[in-house]
Amino acid sequence: RDKSTHILCYLDLDRFNVINNTCGHDAGDRLLQEVTSIFKVECDKGTIISHLNGDEFGFIFENCHRVAGLEKAKKIQQALRNFYFKCDENEFSITASIGAVEISKDSESQRELLSSVDSACFAAKEAGRDRIQLSHVDNKILKARQSAMEWVGRIKSLFDKDLVRLRCQKIAPLHPESGLRAHYEVLLVVKDEAGNPVSLEEFISAAELYNRITDIDQWVVGSVLDWLEDNQSKISHLDGLSVNISGNSMSDKLFMDNLYDRLTSGNFDPRFITFEVTETSAIDDIDYAIFFINKLKTTGCRFSLDDFGTGLSSYAYLRKLPVDYLKIDGVFVKNIDTSEDDMAVVHSISEIGHVMGKKIIAEFVSNEAVLKKISETDIEFGQGYAIEKPITLDQLLKK
Incomplete structure (x- = not known):
């Protein structure tokens, strides 16, 4: 409704199932708690953090343009890279794939925004994980993903x-x-x-x-x-x-x-x-x-x-x-x-x-x-x- 812009991010922890399968679901739950603490430390007061499901998190960087939003996402990603999760005698490096989309007065419906950011996260994983993908219309992987999503219903x-x-x-x-x-x-x-x-x-x-x-x-x-x-x-x-x-x-x-x-x-x-x-x-x-x-x-x-x-x-x-x-x-x-x-x-x-x-x-x-x-x-x-x-x-x- 105004000229402000925001950045919506969808973060998916890479290979979370490896920790669940190796150390058990209790360890997986503990990992989710620890990365949530990292997110709270790295994000400023203008960020909304949400645990969506399993190893998936959502972020809204309020009143933030594209470049600044991507820098905030990179900061979160780097904090995860610096973190090692310990379980019994095992130590795991933690990375995440992140999809991002800009929200503005010209943005389409909530459904389209969620579809775009989900597709962007998928593209980040397809490109090798531990990446950030900004949603844009020319990306072939994003197009294929969104086409697939249309089929689901x-x-x-x-x-x-x-x-x-x-x-x-x-x-x-x-x-x-x-x-x-x-x-x-x-x-x-x-x-x-x-x-x-x-x-x-x-x-x-x-x-x-x-x-x-x-x-x-x-x-x-x-x-x-x-x-x-x-x-x-x-x-x-x-x-x-x-x-x-x-x-x-x-x-x-x-x-x-x-x-x-x-x-x-x-x-x-x-x-x-x-x-x-x-x-x-x-x-x-x-x-x-x-x-x-x-x-x-x-x-x-x-x-x-x-x-x-x-x-x-x-x-x-x-x-x-x-x-x-x-x-x-x-x-x-x-x-x-x-x-x-x-x-x-x-x-x-x-x-x-x-x-x-x-x-x-x-x-x-x-x-x-x-x-x-x-x-x-x-x-x-x-x-x-x-x-x-x-x-x-x-x-x-x-x-």
Whole structure:
């Protein structure tokens, strides 16, 4: 309402969960008390301090322009760097990521301000933590974050309005003489209220960012298993359906227990189901991934390691993971008709995968030239538009 300006900051302690996991929640609570004391010492009387949630704090620097506000934020950040938190025999350095936004008479709504400062803090973390990010419209990370935030409120609405549907795409044997049968990967298709296709990447990114991805996985898996109970006998000529599970869901014990119960009590054959997990999500916690896969495989289901070849130390981890299929990341497949380097990578993955007893799937077989090249290898399966475009589950019943 006047010409004064203020600075709103959102501070998130970096790796707070490490202290909680190492020293326990009592130590985490003590850390929050100690950093709060630091904030009170470093901030002047014109600063409003608020503990928002967990390791998150908010600050308003009143009657403060941008440059002075950033200096105050830097002062808080430096005070944290100078502080070492002691717990038992451990000593932890403390840093924070800070997002900042200017408040003036031209500022938009409270909702927009909070969205902007949250996105700025996220950008600070994405840039490597222990940083300050001032919100501005040209930052690509901020744009992506705000786009994701807009999706959060729409996810439930899209499900309620039946705008999230399932399709499937054929994973076909490349060598008919092998006697192998085709199976289909279940895919998610999302449309907006006007019937226009929605970017699945944005939809999934938003769900992961705001911890909604497990809800989506539960819906997809539940819908597929419900459909199988009614239709498995009609597609018995196939080798089953493949369903994706996110890394978030893999690390959720309740999700695992519920899925195990459903696989052991449903009116369908679990051997008809293959779960796809990405290489990066599997190696984030290799020991738990092995436990997760082994427990569910006792029901008869199978596992496929998706996007193989892009993670770190792929071969070292592969021998430990009890998966049945390797799906070579499409980045290595889509240009094998013109790239000798990509072809060499594909041959290498196929050879080592076979030595370890895995069947190999090449995805992104998008044209006839790639299909011809991949068919000349000993890779068992291919997937992509050159083989078959995605179809609905109802269309699958008619094939």
